[in-house]
Amino acid sequence: MSQPFDGSTASAAYRNALEVIGAVEPTIADAIRSELTDQRESLKLIASENYASPAVLLTMGTWLSDKYAEGTVGHRFYAACQNIDTVEQAAADHAKALFGASHAYVQPHSGIDANLVAFWAILAQRIEAPALAAAGAKHVNDLDEGDWQQLRRALGDQRALGMSLDAGGHLTHGFRPNISGKMFHQSSYGTDENTGLLDYDKVRATAREFKPLVLIAGYSAYPRKVNFATMREIADEVGAVLMVDMAHFAGLVAGKVFTGDYDPVPHAHVVTTTTHKSLRGPRGGMVLCQPEFADSVDRGCPMVLGGPLGNVMAAKAVAFAEARRPEFRTYAQAVADNAVTLAEGLARRGVTLVTGGTENHLVLLDVSGFGLTGRQAESALLDSGIVTNRNAIPRDPNGAWYTSGVRIGTPALTSRGFGAAEFDRTAELIVDVLTATSPTAAASGGASKAKYTVADGVVDKTRSAAHELLTANPLYPGLDLG
Ligand code: DSN
Numbered sequence: 001m002s003q004p005f006d007g008s009t010a011s012a013a014y015r016n017a018l019e020v021i022g023a024v025e026p027t028i029a030d031a032i033r034s035e036l037t038d039q040r041e042s043l044k045l046i047a048s049e050n051y052a053s054p055a056v057l058l059t060m061g062t063w064l065s066d067k068y069a070e071g072t073v074g075h076r077f078y079a080a081c082q083n084i085d086t087v088e089q090a091a092a093d094h095a096k097a098l099f100g101a102s103h104a105y106v107q108p109h110s111g112i113d114a115n116l117v118a119f120w121a122i123l124a125q126r127i128e129a130p131a132l133a134a135a136g137a138k139h140v141n142d143l144d145e146g147d148w149q150q151l152r153r154a155l156g157d158q159r160a161l162g163m164s165l166d167a168g169g170h171l172t173h174g175f176r177p178n179i180s181g182k183m184f185h186q187s188s189y190g191t192d193e194n195t196g197l198l199d200y201d202k203v204r205a206t207a208r209e210f211k212p213l214v215l216i217a218g219y220s221a222y223p224r225k226v227n228f229a230t231m232r233e234i235a236d237e238v239g240a241v242l243m244v245d246m247a248h249f250a251g252l253v254a255g256k257v258f259t260g261d262y263d264p265v266p267h268a269h270v271v272t273t274t275t276h277k278s279l280r281g282p283r284g285g286m287v288l289c290q291p292e293f294a295d296s297v298d299r300g301c302p303m304v305l306g307g308p309l310g311n312v313m314a315a316k317a318v319a320f321a322e323a324r325r326p327e328f329r330t331y332a333q334a335v336a337d338n339a340v341t342l343a344e345g346l347a348r349r350g351v352t353l354v355t356g357g358t359e360n361h362l363v364l365l366d367v368s369g370f371g372l373t374g375r376q377a378e379s380a381l382l383d384s385g386i387v388t389n390r391n392a393i394p395r396d397p398n399g400a401w402y403t404s405g406v407r408i409g410t411p412a413l414t415s416r417g418f419g420a421a422e423f424d425r426t427a428e429l430i431v432d433v434l435t436a437t438s439p440t441a442a443a444s445g446g447a448s449k450a451k452y453t454v455a456d457g458v459v460d461k462t463r464s465a466a467h468e469l470l471t472a473n474p475l476y477p478g479l480d481l482g
Helices: 008-024 026-040 054-060 082-099 111-134 145-155 179-183 200-210 228-238 250-254 291-297 310-323 326-348 374-383 411-415 420-435 458-472
Strands: 103-105 159-163 185-189 214-218 241-245 270-274 285-289 362-366 389-391 405-409 437-441 447-454
Touching (some): 008 054, 082 103, 082 250, 082 285, 082 310, 103 291, 111 145, 111 179, 111 241, 111 270, 111 291, 159 200, 200 228, 214 228, 250 326, 285 291, 326 362, 326 420, 374 389, 374 405, 374 420, 374 437, 374 447, 411 420, 420 437, 420 458
Parallel strands (some): 159 185, 159 214, 214 241, 241 270
Antiparallel strands (some): 270 285, 362 405, 437 447
């Protein structure tokens, strides 16, 4: 079990801050107070969420936010960036040491931004640079109109291959609703119909046929490890760049739960991540890459990013420093062990799990066996103080809005100190709620995909059991807002 963050030394800082904020806009001070209460009083099982340390949170609330610093360390388009240089360099150095990466770009404001930076760096290296060389030009501004139009067509004619959305892939991996799907011709690989697992032979066959420029690995709802050594072999075979989006499991990589073939950093050309999920940092993004892509990645601003957020880069440095401590490895291992306990506790009580279990921080429940949609299950659990999110399962008959699945994860509650006993009890509470929930009729007749009822007493009983678990494992113990 990992140690929860002590919040006592941050009490005075937050009390004073709320007084300052409340004097200007009380609604916001109230919302900040209320969010702490809500987070303290619910079982937070959203797989992509966590609790950052008071040190990380406090770092974000500073005047580092007030500085413009477009450019990179030592090469800024604004004057007086010496302190932003210090924080950006510290964040990049910590990231490189933490992940064993040769280059780190810590400016992306989010995961989508990190992926956009990566895509444009890959296009710059693999499509634009050869085009410039062929035209004898150093810069796009040196191209004549004909060569420029030809380059634009070439940039818009590239292919990306990623994991399908219903198998657990992410919208930003080339899917139409996201700009990546408008930049690339896209194809996807799924999971085996029987096992729910990635079938590398099928990925290879699809890659051979589709011949992508970018092979994307990574997921937001696949509860298993991915063999990145094999994905790199496939990429090399078809001449693709391997890009891994490790946003969900970056904490497991940093904490050395995923090593060897399962650590993306030595295998991928480019790795992207968010910093606020299992990695437990501030809300933001980052790109790690091999030297070939470093210069292009560093042009993320102004290519697709606005001015870097100095306060958030500083908080990334603080979070990465925390993740370099031995305690973080204990935490990361506990996240994975707790996910197994949670999965086993659910399966033992009759819940169908996609892939039958987990090897990472998340578990994907198929709630159709309870006669529910994911939306009904999510809402009934929320009423009962259990925060999850509905999620499509492979070949989901209810689509991405109602879904047939619920995704849960262990990073946040593990940060509060939950261990095996607490996660097994959590599994029991989830099953109690789902068993007690029934769909109700839609206004038009037939079963609604959204409406439901929960048997009398179950919501209150679950809330009270959750409260017991939560008070025994407080969030930011000692943090008292007065
Ligand atoms: N929103 C994140 C998640 O919940 O997985 C990914 O973008």
